[in-house]
Amino acid sequence: MLFINQDEVSALLSMKSCMKVMEGTLIDLAQGEATQVLRSVVAVDDENVLGQMPGYLKKNGVLGTKVITVFPNNHKHGLPSHQGVVLLFAAKNGALMAVVDGSEITAIRTAAVSALATDKLSRVNSKILCLLGTGTQAKAHLEAMLTVRPIELVKIWSRNFQNANQFKEEMQQKFKVSINLCDTAEEAALDADIICTVTSSKDPILKDAWVKEGVHVNAVGACRPDERELDSELVRKSKFYVDSIESAQNESGDYLIPLKEGMITPNHIIGEIGEILMNKSTGRASETDITIFKSLGLAIEDIAAANFIYEEIVGRFND
Structure with a gap:
């Protein structure tokens, strides 16, 4: 299992490469090759929330969920409003493959x-x-x-x-x-x-x-x-x-x-x-x-981005 931090996400996921990944993922959703459910949200002191966003990418053989907090007033304290992680699992056996910083992916x-x-x-x-x-x-x-x-x-x-x-x-x-x-x-x-x-x-x-x-x-x-x-x-x-x-x-x-x-x-x-x-x-x-x-943001987008980063790292290890 890999732990992938914010700096690694930023280094490995360029805007152009992410656009390509998102295009394929959104087409998969339209074709029924990607599935997700609506995010579940727990309210925290009225304005803030804890959210969970699960999904499954059939073609990629991965599933996962993003767990994220949204605190809109965090900027007043020098913190990002969105903080969390994406948990990436293998669809074939349910093994946890990676924990990826979710703020930069988002x-x-x-x-x-x-x-x-x-x-x-x-x-x-x-x-x-x-x-x-x-x-x-x-x-x-x-x-x-x-x-x-x-x-x-x-x-x-x-x-x-x-x-x-x-x-x-x-x-x-x-x-x-x-x-x-x-x-x-x-x-x-x-x-x-x-x-x-x-x-x-x-x-x-x-x-x-x-x-x-x-x-x-x-x-x-x-x-x-x-x-x-x-x-x-x-x-x-x-x-x-x-x-x-x-x-x-x-x-x-x-x-x-x-x-x-x-x-x-x-x-x-x-x-x-x-x-x-x-x-x-x-x-x-x-x-x-x-x-x-x-745009509301979709679970499959987070999972696809996390999987791309995971494959980039694994590919470098194998070179």
């Missing part, structure tokens, strides 16, 4: 899936990126968006000015891209071609009035039925895609709240990203479509 695989959705759904000439939120996911999403689109300007907003300013300085040095720090979410969103919402907000931070025609949105932050980052009118006007329909119907406030309000119907979800990757679901039809990819 950051990379989430952004990699957003990159796949952006590559399929955003306009190919998208040049202005808006990031609402400047935490770990914002950093990963910046790299992911730069991987798939010719981004020339990044507009950022955060409720914490100090965090936003630090993000700007670090990311400009790392990626050599122009970054503008905005005073409001509205200012950041105006004129953007791609918008990534990566916050811990419980209430909408992105409104329809701020979004121009043709925008693609990756909504990543809210993952409970009573929380959302997008207002109902924006969801209503959009072509709406998800990583898992089952997950969205049970866990996504960005879908469930507009549904409860009567703003959308149950068939508002056009399809899963795996179906888009297989060209079995319709994508962007025009330059004016507003597309939204609602």
